[in-house]
Amino acid sequence: MKINSIKLNNYRNYKNSTIDFTDGVNFIVGKNAQGKTNLLESIYLSSVGKSPKNCREKQIIMFNESQARIELDFSTLAGKKNIKIYLDKANKKSIKVNNLNILKLTEFVGILSIVYFSPDELKLIKEVPEDRRNFLDISISQFDRTYLYNLLKYNKILKQRNSILKSDNSDQTKIDELKLFTPQLIECAEKIIEKRLNFIEKLKKYAINLHKFITDSEILDISYSYAKDDKLTIKEQLSQEFEKITTKEIELGYTCIGPHRDDIIFKINDKDCKYFSSQGQQRTVALVVKLSLMEVIKQEIGEYPILLLDDVLSELDQTRQDKLIELVSKYQTLISCTKIPNTNIKYNTIKIENGTKI
Ligand SMILES: Nc1ncnc2c1ncn2[C@@H]1O[C@H](COP(=O)(O)OP(=O)(O)OP(=O)(O)O)[C@@H](O)[C@H]1O
Ligand SMILES: [Mg+2]
Incomplete structure (x- = not known):
């Protein structure tokens, strides 16, 4: 472009x-x-x-x-x-x-x-998980409309589910109402998580090599952090987790698991960048991630x-x-x-x- x-x-x-x-x-x-x-x-x-x-x-x-x-x-x-x-x-x-x-x-x-990078983008590495989720959402939405559509749908169901959890109704009424909303939330959640996992895999492929080129020696790793069990599908895993956590959710009044709580973990030489990398190392990782995003988008839409x-x-x-x-x-x-x-x-x-x- x-x-x-x-x-x-x-x-x-x-x-x-x-x-x-x-x-x-x-x-x-x-x-x-x-x-x-x-x-x-x-x-x-x-x-x-x-x-x-x-x-x-x-x-x-x-x-x-x-x-x-x-x-x-x-x-x-x-x-x-x-x-x-x-x-x-x-x-x-x-x-x-x-x-x-x-x-x-x-x-x-x-x-x-577009792909945008400013000194503020360091927040991708060092700030709260919300910044990393925003990065995922803005990046994937650029080449995948259904992702954005599912995300907006997910946020709507999440809001409805949270208002049930927060309401003054009895616990039993809440449990009955959740039976309608939890499966809908899980269905959307699965689609979002699958696309995020797929995106991180593609990003990682470019980022590792680019990072090695720029730093000469450091080994970068990027992973998506979510409720994961290799033996279960994402849907099965989320259903199981929601069953375990419902009482706690009613007590707290909000939805505790799902893509709105997930995160990305960046590691250099096996150490979490958020806690162990220098400012310069964090900046380099953030920049490498953005340059790799250029390649992922090109792969998806056919042009840079x-x-x-x-x-x-x-x-x-x-x-x-x-x-x-x-x-x-x-x-x-x-x-x-x-x-x-x-x-x-x-x-x-x-x-x-x-x-x-x-
Ligand atoms: N709504 C506005 N109306 C008029 N001027 C504005 C408005 N919002 C911001 N500015 C002015 O725009 C100016 C330029 O801002 P900008 O951040 O683009 O500078 P810059 O060239 O990037 O500078 P730097 O090298 O310091 O980053 C500022 O002085 C600011 O006061
Ligand atoms: Mg400026």
């Missing part, structure tokens, strides 16, 4: 700017607080439907304005496409793809395929997504910077930085100052 151009109106500090991109590496260069991250954020939003920052959508609209607009032209193997996103202060968002209205998130995610690297170079030593730039030059990559690094590869420069390309 390739983004040809983006037009931003009243988007954060961009009043009215059009920016063109080329194949390969595009350095987005500028001093601090000029709009480099804002530009990458607008592309992320055009792919995932929300900002990577934990912010309200109306915060994206330029101060003292009431509407913001993104227009993005890109090319895929299937031809040229156009995405338009309108945001207004009433917190309403509308999306058009090739001038047709998009009404559901499930219709939108994955039309523009667009890679967005925000502020990544300044954190890597020269050798790792060189290896990274060489690796990413084979796809369209947008790299934000305050200074263009020394490199032999061909690249395009986009200078940003105060929300404008100069």
Whole structure:
């Protein structure tokens, strides 16, 4: 895939700017607080439907304005496409793809395929399991619509099941009501877990080799952590666990097992990265995971997504910077930085100052 151009109106500090991109590496260069991250954020939003920052959508609209607009032209193997996103202060968002209205998130995610990496992505390794589940959900949804559909369905049933567990009804009434919802939850859960397991296997295949290439010696391992018993199917295992745990769930008032509680475990040389790796090692693993995701998505959709690297170079030593730039030059990559690094590869420069390309 390739983004040809983006037009931003009243988007954060961009009043009215059009920016063109080329194949390969595009350095987005500028001093601090000029709009480099804002530009990458607008592309992320055009792919995932929300900002990577934990912010309200109306915060994206330029101060003292009431509407913001993104227009993005890109090319895929299937031809040229156009995405338009309108945001207004009433917190309403509308999306058009090739001038047709998009009404559901499930219709939108994955039309523009991207992989995003910023220093914040370290949370993939060191923060709470929810961050790793988000990574799984956003990644898989990019190439598998049914996954997103099942996930939304699962979350709906989970909410209903939790409200039964939390209600003031008698334990027996709760047990009777759960008989309807637990099998539905398990059915969705099985589909989600199977796809996550499959995804991790594919990701791992690329990540182990890439990690060895970048670090020279370390051995990476990635696994999906869930209620597992090799002798049982996922469905049988979950049914058994739910039977054992129902009394406890009624006592606690929420659903204690299922994909909304699972996690990913990253290990270097057999030691859990979350607890034993240095900051630099964690950063490298997070980066390797994102680069491997590029390969998995390519395997699934037949072409590379667009890679967005925000502020990544300044954190890597020269050798790792060189290896990274060489690796990413084979796809369209947008790299934000305050200074263009020394490199032999061909690249395009986009200078940003105060929300404008100069
Ligand atoms: N809604 C908004 N309206 C106008 N300006 C905004 C809005 N939201 C954020 N900004 C401004 O955008 C500016 C640029 O932010 P951005 O994060 O893109 O900078 P950057 O170029 O990535 O800088 P750095 O090198 O420090 O990462 C900030 O000064 C911020 O105040
Ligand atoms: Mg920035």
